[in-house]
Amino acid sequence: MYRFEEQTRDRLRELAPSSTVLVPVGSTEQHGPHLPVGTDTTIVTAIAQRAAAAADVPVVVTPTLPYGFAHHHLPFGGTVSLGLVGYLDVLTDIGRSLAVDGFRRIVFLNGHGGNDGAVRSVGDRIVFERELDVHVAGTSYWTCAADALADTDLGVGPVPGHAGGFETSCMLALRPELVRRELMPAPEPDLQPLAYSDIPGATIRRAGVWAASDGRTDDSRHASAETGERALALIAASVAAFLAGFHRSAQ
Template identity: 45%
Template sequence: MPSESIFGDLTRDDLRELSADAIALMPLGATEQHGRQLPASTDSMIATHLAERSAQLVSEQVQVVLCPALPFGFSEHHLPFGATISLDNDTYIRALTSIGRSLSRSGFKRLIFLNGHGGNVAPGAAAADRLVTELELDLAVAVLSYWECIDDVVRAGFSMPSPGHAGSFEASLISALDADLVRPYGADTQEVLDDAARPLNVSDHLLGTTRLPNMWPASDGVTDAPAEPDPKFGSQLLDALSAAIAEYIRNFDAATR
């Protein structure tokens, strides 16, 4: 990213000049366990990469200021496994609301939260409602989860699995970003799945939002079985997602001018 587009590289005078017309783009990640194969920073790494890449793709058409990523999310359901730093639901809503209010006070009128963690979806929507409806700020707010940009054409092209949590989808994305962070998949991993747990598989059978007692502990903290990552698939998917998010930013820019 050019330094003139990165929030932390700019002075207050720079930001004052940019803020009225620019879109503030903030990646929302999480720091939480990702099974036995993937690092705790998985969601933050993916969201940050996609934000940087999509901002680059639109840099000649749309002024975007890339904000620092928020590396903590609503991850209470992962706490029993360890390797998780979570903000509770109310705290996370307040944090996003405070971020949006701060950006508004700094002159920004448009904000996109680019989300990389499923647990952030509901509190993110609540924060957006609070900023726009309750506080009535002059701020257009979007909360976009990157997997929402996976349309039917992209799915067909990649024979895509569900994004899920800590399975082959995320493993392929991380292997494309930093292969050294993906632990080898071997017989011991499969034995854990066979003998001690099963992948979480609720969404395939029940509609709506479903919460069951002990749902996550029974799954060993994954939604689908780990597998050999495919870095080529991961790289192609990152390209496709970045292009789709860039198109979303262009549309958001046109709709909020």
């Protein structure tokens, strides 16, 4: 695993033709009363770096993009959001830059729900609209690890959810000093309405559901660092396997 920002221009020129470049994308947004606004960025960065280190192919990991499409979080404060079209333009420009650098295998790994549509579309922009000769993939970490997660009961609520047991567990494993335990929501008898807003097979948006849910999917009563570490290891292994398969499919 190579960190893009730690290499010289000449070293990156050497690495580019034979490596997959992995671009983690996160967000800066509210995560309830107890988690830092950089939660998505922290989690996807850790997953990307662990997966790249575990993959048996050469992977260069870029710095994580800390901003995304998060307009639905703006009413809560603590959020920096890019417009949807502008965000897709940013991803496209990143991909184009990497292609000019000589990379021919590019993976965008997403860690924020609001980015999912743009991340799925950026390959069409780069390959077909920009007509660049590159191999591009876009996926969210929970999509990449869907099979492994479906076979594992973490016991912390929806995965990934938002500002609930799963993300709190991951942050307790990665940056426990940033989790405000004393501000965790009290245990609740049911999930928030936000947790029920999706139907399998479709992307659904409903006005008012975020406000009705206090910007969360569930409470954090079962969160633990041990569960977070287990989840991160499981997801990183799935992403590593995906990176290896993607890399070899471009040969």
